[in-house]
Amino acid sequence: MTDVNQLITEHLDVWTAATEKKSGAGRGNNGAVTLYGVKKLRALILELAVRGKLVPQDENDGDVGAYFDEILRLRNELVRHGKTKKAKKLDAIAKSEIPFSAPESWAWARLQDLSGYIQRGKSPKYAEDGRVQVVSQKCVQWGLFDLEKARFINDESVESYGPERFLRSGDILWNSTGTGTVGRVLAVEVEDDQTLVADSHVTVVRSISGCPKFLEVYLSSAGIQDRIEPTHDRSLVSGSTKQVELNVSTVIALPVPLPPLAEQHRIVAKVDELMGLCDALERQAEDGLKAHQTLVETCLATLTNSQSPEEFTQNWARIETHFDTLFATEESVAKLEAAILELAIRGLLVPQDPDDEPAAIWLERSTRTRDKLVKAKAIRKPKATKDVDGLPKPYALPESWTWARLPEVGELARGKSKHRPRNDRRLFDGGEYPLVQTGDVARANPFIVESESFYNDFGLQQSRLWPSGTLCITIAANIADTGILSIDACFPDSVVGYIPFEDYVDVTYFDYFIRTAKNDLEHYAPSTAQKNINLEILGEVLVPLPPKAELNRICGRVSDLLKLCKTLRQRIREAQGASVKLADTLTSKIH
Secondary structure (H helix, E strand, C coil): CHHHHHHHHCCHHHHHHCCEECCCCCCCCCCCEECHHHHHHHHHHHHHHHCCCCCCCCHHHCCHHHHHHHHHHHHHHHHHCCCCCCCCCCCCCCHHHCCCCCCCCCEEEEHHHHEEEEEECCCCCEECCCCCEEECCCCEECCEECHHHCEEECHHHHHHCCHHHECCCCCEEEECCCCCCCCCEEECCCCCCCCEEECCCEEEEEECCCCHHHHHHHHHCHHHHCCCCCCCCCCCEEECCCCEEECHHHHCCCEEEECCHHHHHHHHHHHHHHHHHHHHHHHHHHHHHHHHHHHHHHHHHHHHCCCCHHHHHHHHHHHHCCHHHHCCCHHHHHHHHHHHHHHHHCCCCCCCCCCCCCHHHHHHHHHHHHHHHHHCCCCCCCCCCCCHHHCCCCCCCCCCCEEEEHHHHEEEEECCCCCCCCCCHHHCCCCCEEECCHHHHHCCCCEECCCCEEECHHHHHCCCCECCCCEEEECCCCCCCEEEECCCEECCCCEEEEEECCCCCCCHHHHHHHHHHHHHHHHHCCCCCCCCCCHHHHHHCEEEECCHHHHHHHHHHHHHHHHHHHHHHHHHHHHHHHHHHHHHHHHHHHC
């Protein structure tokens, strides 16, 4: 057993270092992680426990055969007194049913033989309050009995519950249904002042083996939890992948490893001890992550609080020497990226050049261009807006900058898809013109290089082909996602297009602005109280406009810094991948 203990205790750095990105992470995700290594360690502890490799066997523990005979005698006694049902006749356990080799001093028994009661709960009549609480699958968490989620049963219907249905200390609750909850196992302690029953989504297993906690350990182990999948060749559930149910008729026949009773208690004590170690490792790792997060936020605040590009350059130089320490998680890199974009649109990323044409002159020229295009009916006339000078400004700008609105500097218009129904095959058959949807924009990073749908000539007639370089902004589904066309493409009216009036303007700047402003829209649209984005609100948003030459320098600088962030993120993922692989390698040593 020394090697097993060393495997656990001598690799604590591996268990805490191995992390993985939380599920659902994607564009806009802050890079939050789960402690993959500790999760694997918990699974390893359970697997070692149920295989007899966690504590040594002791020849003084007694004969497991005599112990098993006593369990069967007790079960027959319960049947004789009408306290449990007669066991279903089952075949002897075949070698092919035994999932792993157990110690010689152990035996195998079916779950039915070790239990005085295995039964799904009952659908109750609920009440606002009462004497009896109903335990649902939401109450059964891993390692936690959450009665705050329990409802009450109607007092009048309590009489319909036989005495066996009331939960007792040591009962094992096994979630029988529910996506994300099915399979959870918990041995519960029922207080003297509690009266509890289970609903039909929970199976109650009442052990008579003398150590229900060992049975909880086994049912929680990976070998059993893997079988809570309908595709498993020895699945314990029935139904589809979307809705599965624990099959009681299959569960009662489940082979269970049976150590001597004294060894079961030693195993449970050791599991509790090591799970306490896992708890401590999690707290330590989480405290470390919080401390690291605070450090990152403090350092980034020195960047975003810079009062000039020169001060930013000095602060950046101080932080850059500690990049490997500061930006060691994807979450910290995401915050660095956000800080870079914020500094960019506030004029603090690159120095101003007194020889640059002021933004106000560019704005005045663009406004004249807009008016000419409106008069020629080349674009629609924007809705009248309040004068910028009379509105509160989000922050002070460099002297050569000015506040403007998107329609004053470029064409801002919704896409077109007039034909109904929109999925009419006549629009698409033999199509060659890319049709960009909101999902394509959401996946842009930041460029849209392809689409999944294509209009034909008929489809193009009822739409519009926007040129490469157009900034796309979603106003439905994923609100205010942005992407820049790298191809000529159509898009529907759930997407807004933006094209600067003048040439040689890097539209990426406006992409950076929308990405920064969308989480604080009311800050940039003081004349509207809405937080959602539509064409009208986009036309109201105040945009910090730099001189055109500086805008292009800003985009070049941001591009370089975002490439650095991409490199940092790749290094983090490689390091995490190596840590995860090492954790997997260590856990595989038990086989």
